[in-house]
Amino acid sequence: MEIELKLYGSSKILSDKDALKIELPNNSKIEKLRYILSKIISEKYSKSNLENLPKTAAFFSEKNEVVNDNYKLKDKETISIIPPIGGG
Amino acid sequence: MNLHVALVNIEESKSSLEKAKKFIASKKNGAESIFVGKVRNENDKKEVIAVTYDTHDEAVIKSFQSICNIAKDKFGKNAKIFLEHAKGYTLVGEISILIAVGTSHRDEAFKICRYILEEVKSQSPIWKKEHYTDGKEEWLPGHSLRPKKEIK
Numbered sequence: 001m002e003i004e005l006k007l008y009g010s011s012k013i014l015s016d017k018d019a020l021k022i023e024l025p026n027n028s029k030i031e032k033l034r035y036i037l038s039k040i041i042s043e044k045y046s047k048s049n050l051e052n053l054p055k056t057a058a059f060f061s062e063k064n065e066v067v068n069d070n071y072k073l074k075d076k077e078t079i080s081i082i083p084p085i086g087g088g
Numbered sequence: 089m090n091l092h093v094a095l096v097n098i099e100e101s102k103s104s105l106e107k108a109k110k111f112i113a114s115k116k117n118g119a120e121s122i123f124v125g126k127v128r129n130e131n132d133k134k135e136v137i138a139v140t141y142d143t144h145d146e147a148v149i150k151s152f153q154s155i156c157n158i159a160k161d162k163f164g165k166n167a168k169i170f171l172e173h174a175k176g177y178t179l180v181g182e183i184s185i186l187i188a189v190g191t192s193h194r195d196e197a198f199k200i201c202r203y204i205l206e207e208v209k210s211q212s213p214i215w216k217k218e219h220y221t222d223g224k225e226e227w228l229p230g231h232s233l234r235p236k237k238e239i240k
Contacts, residue, residue, distance in 0.1 A: 008142055008143075008144055008213065008215060009142050009215030009217075009227055009230075010215065010227035012142070013227075055234075055239065056232045056234060056239070057232070057234065058232065058233035058234040058235075060144070060147060060213075064144070064146050064147040064150060066233060066234075066235070068235060068238060069238055080144060080147075082144065082213050082233050083215065083227075083230070084229060084230035084231050084232045084233070085209075085210075085211075085212065085213050085214055085215060085230045085231055085233060086209065086214070086215065086216055086228055086229070086230030086231060087141065087143075087173060087184075087185070087208055087209060087212050087214025087215070087216070088125055088173075088184065088185050088205060088208055088209040088214075
């Protein structure tokens with residue numbers, strides 16, 4: 001299955017676009033998404049200071065609510081990655 | 089209307105102190121507290137020329153409304169509150185966040201203003217990328233919204 005990951009903050013380093021399409025096995029959870037992101041970062045973005053991102057990021061569902069690691073992703077779902085925040 | 093919250097796209101508009109003062113003005117006010125956060129020219133011994141604020145717009149507005157409503161419940165139900173935050177490429181000296189609070193008494197005005205500022209920093213999905221005089225740029229570290237019990 002495929003999900004769309006909307007990028008914010010430092011995660012924008014991962015693409016020139018606002019979102020990234022990510023292939024995942026069917027019935028994957030957020031935990032799996034973190035693992036796939038770790039692989040992408042270590043393979044392609046090892047010099048970008050993003051190595052902690054899969055661990056520290058939160059994820060928002062389409063309802064803009066934080067979802068936990070057991071949240072089951074659906075095919076074609078849009079998820080937002082929320083790196084550590086710091087406005088003001 | 090006692091509450092105004094917004095993200096201000098810097099390329100189209102600027103936060104205005106006059107607009108904030110006008111919004112909270114009331115003959116019932118015995119106190120008005122205004123906080124103006126600005127982009128400063130130095131951070132961590134690096135010369136800053138600008139900051140880009142990235143935002144998750146819908147979640148930011150939702151968090152602003154929630155924070156302000158909680159602040160009113162905690163400190164002053166009749167408070168008039170104005171809250172704006174910059175979005176986009178913001179030069180040194182420009183306003184990043186503007187909070188204005190009008191209340192009957194000074195204590196609640198101070199408390200609401202401070203509460204909103206701290207909660208925006210810890211809850212609202214806003215990110216900063218600093219741009220330096222040497223041409224480099226960097227996303228700043230921040231506060232994780234991931235549930236603490238999940239972080240090993």
